[in-house]
Amino acid sequence: EVQLLESGGGLIQPGGSLRLSCAASGFTFSNYAMSWVRQAPGKGLEWVSAISGGDSTYYADSVKGRFTISRDNSKNTLFLQMNSLRAEDTALYYCAKERRVVVAATNYMDVWGKGTTVTVSS
Amino acid sequence: QSVLTQPPSASGTPGQRVTISCFGSSSNIGSNTVNWYQQLPGTAPKLLIYSHNQRPSGVPDRFSGSKSGTSASLAISGLQSEDEADYYCAAWDDSLNGRVFGGGTKLTVL
Numbered sequence: 065e066v067q068l069l070e071s072g073g074g075l076i077q078p079g080g081s082l083r084l085s086c087a088a089s090g091f092t093f094s095n096y097a098m099s100w101v102r103q104a105p106g107k108g109l110e111w112v113s114a115i116s117g118g119d120s121t122y123y124a125d126s127v128k129g130r131f132t133i134s135r136d137n138s139k140n141t142l143f144l145q146m147n148s149l150r151a152e153d154t155a156l157y158y159c160a161k162e163r164r165v166v167v168a169a170t171n172y173m174d175v176w177g178k179g180t181t182v183t184v185s186s
Numbered sequence: 187q188s189v190l191t192q193p194p195s196a197s198g199t200p201g202q203r204v205t206i207s208c209f210g211s212s213s214n215i216g217s218n219t220v221n222w223y224q225q226l227p228g229t230a231p232k233l234l235i236y237s238h239n240q241r242p243s244g245v246p247d248r249f250s251g252s253k254s255g256t257s258a259s260l261a262i263s264g265l266q267s268e269d270e271a272d273y274y275c276a277a278w279d280d281s282l283n284g285r286v287f288g289g290g291t292k293l294t295v296l
């Protein structure tokens with residue numbers, strides 16, 4: 065069974081840093097691109113970042129320069145390093161598997177984790 | 187303000203057919219495929235429709251998608267109470283070089 069399990073969320077002060085992880089199982093991790101999507105409390109979905117099966121990365125303008133997506137294919141794990149956190153980064157962060165190894169316009173997210181909560185507050 | 191525009195709410199009675207629209211532009215829907223996600227209350231999103239009108243295994247054929255120009259639609263026929271959820275459209279945006287979502291439509295089954 066394909067599973068994604070996010071971890072690393074918590075309460076952090078504005079300006080702080082946090083590293084999210086997403087442990088993948090049930091599929092050949094390196095063969096698929098991966099994404100992070102977030103959902104602020106009571107709000108809609110917002111795509112945050114994506115990474116190909118290799119190392120091509122893509123970011124939403126709202127996080128560019130502050131967040132870094134990476135992956136360790138040997139450990140089947142996806143990461144999101146979040147720096148210079150702001151109150152508006154408060155959200156439930158989902159990890160999602162993409163349908164193909166590349167990040168492409170024809171792609172879509174076919175499996176989602178349950179999410180990990182990040183709260184940025186003093 | 188979302189790049190893709192959806193109505194914030196929709197409703198219908200059991201057995202009815204409802205349609206949810208998604209409006210974009212030439213840089214997203216106009217040139218790329220559209221996907222739809224269903225988010226039941228308190229749960230993670232789930233892929234509902236991909237590539238405009240394809241259903242993943244397990245999704246009932248009551249759900250269908252279409253695209254015309256820079257807009258897309260999700261249709262749900264034979265509405266059931268378990269269809270009550272938030273629905274999101276999504277597409278790649280060539281100008282932003284990233285994926286964009288609609289603001290979501292909350293479907294209520296009366």
